[in-house]
Amino acid sequence: MKEKLLGKDLAGLTKAALEAGLPKFAGKQLALWLYDKRARSFEEMTNISKAGREALAERFDVGAEAPVSMSTSADGTRKYLFAADCPVGGGIQSSFVEAVMIPDADRKTLCVSSQAGCKMGCKFCMTGRQGWHGNLDAAQILSQFVSIDEAGELTNAVFMGMGEPMDNLTEVLRAIEVLTAPWGVAWSPKRITVSTVGVLPELRTYLDSCRCHLAVSLHTPFPEERASIMPVQKAFPLEQVMHLLRQYDFTGQRRVSFEYTMFSGFNDDKRHADELIRLLSGTECRVNLIRFHRIPDFPYDSSPAAVMESFRDRLSAHGVTCTIRASRGEDIMAACGLLAGRHKQQNDLK
Numbered sequence: 001m002k003e004k005l006l007g008k009d010l011a012g013l014t015k016a017a018l019e020a021g022l023p024k025f026a027g028k029q030l031a032l033w034l035y036d037k038r039a040r041s042f043e044e045m046t047n048i049s050k051a052g053r054e055a056l057a058e059r060f061d062v063g064a065e066a067p068v069s070m071s072t073s074a075d076g077t078r079k080y081l082f083a084a085d086c087p088v089g090g091g092i093q094s095s096f097v098e099a100v101m102i103p104d105a106d107r108k109t110l111c112v113s114s115q116a117g118c119k120m121g122c123k124f125c126m127t128g129r130q131g132w133h134g135n136l137d138a139a140q141i142l143s144q145f146v147s148i149d150e151a152g153e154l155t156n157a158v159f160m161g162m163g164e165p166m167d168n169l170t171e172v173l174r175a176i177e178v179l180t181a182p183w184g185v186a187w188s189p190k191r192i193t194v195s196t197v198g199v200l201p202e203l204r205t206y207l208d209s210c211r212c213h214l215a216v217s218l219h220t221p222f223p224e225e226r227a228s229i230m231p232v233q234k235a236f237p238l239e240q241v242m243h244l245l246r247q248y249d250f251t252g253q254r255r256v257s258f259e260y261t262m263f264s265g266f267n268d269d270k271r272h273a274d275e276l277i278r279l280l281s282g283t284e285c286r287v288n289l290i291r292f293h294r295i296p297d298f299p300y301d302s303s304p305a306a307v308m309e310s311f312r313d314r315l316s317a318h319g320v321t322c323t324i325r326a327s328r329g330e331d332i333m334a335a336c337g338l339l340a341g342r343h344k345q346q347n348d349l350k
């Protein structure tokens with residue numbers, strides 16, 4: 001397999017150019033073609049000589065892979081399916097990952113996947129159900145940005161698709177560097193949010209090396225309850241995650257939010273609201289309440305709208321900024337917790 005150029009930083013692209021016998025400045029040309037113009041082939045790179053393009057193609061792949069399918073929701077949300085071959089245990093595991101483009105007023109946000117499947121096993125999540133099929137490399141992560149119809153119109157990104165970003169942090173940080181570097185896509189870090197269930201010590205590494213926003217999947221403030229739906233709680237208790245977060249400043253440009261999916265009769269009463277208020281006191285943050293999309297073999301439905309509203313109002317009354325997140329793309333299984341690489345499931349049934 002040839003080395004991919006997508007995902008390389010400017011030094012890496014310059015090295016690749018020199019290896020192909022091109023002058024040093026061709027590294028900058030490659031960065032411009034890959035990250036600004038979103039070229040998917042060497043033929044498109046017309047200010048590089050034909051011989052230079054051929055020399056590059058002999059040694060390297062661009063690394064951008066077109067989606068294998070796309071579906072559009074009634075609300076304009078689009079779900080893209082990508083084939084993903086990942087190295088696992090000395091071989092290559094073939095799988096599929098999904099990316100979701102969410103249009104909203106003047107924004108187009110891409111919900112991007114960082115792994116094929118996931119090891120975390122959250123009980124309410126379809127991705128967790130399918131297990132882990134490998135880590136995406138930076139090219140596979142960035143391919144989700146550059147290969148979709150809205151590639152040139154994206155304004156924001158959330159790493160909330162398939163996978164736990166902290167479990168593949170090296171490649172996630174490589175992709176973020178490309179998205180935020182002046183020689184890359186040149187986005188402000190404020191346009192990117194990375195989610196986590198709270199994997200330590202990688203969360204500390206993320207906070208120390210990256211200025212992007214953070215979203216922590218919380219779902220209940222009570223440890224035993226959280227452990228019953230999120231196995232990660234046993235390895236990395238929420239109290240340790242909060243202890244770490246309290247050492248960082250979220251009053252400036254970088255923000256932390258807490259994702260709280262509302263399960264009827266499980267985590268949606270006053271007791272939970274009050275414990276959440278206690279847990280978050282002193283932390284500058286926002287809580288996003290998320291409606292649950294029922295999945296098979298999980299005993300809870302979503303909390304009704306009125307219950308979500310009174311939960312939100314209780315938090316707000318105690319000074320915790322809280323919003324009910326709009327649900328998008330349910331009709332195409334693109335909403336939170338529903339991403340499962342359905343193409344893979346269908347293939348498995350054949």
Ligand code: SF4
Pocket residue numbers: 118119120121122125126127128129161162163164197
């Ligand atoms: Fe993995 Fe996130 Fe699903 Fe949990 S909710 S299993 S961390 S993808």
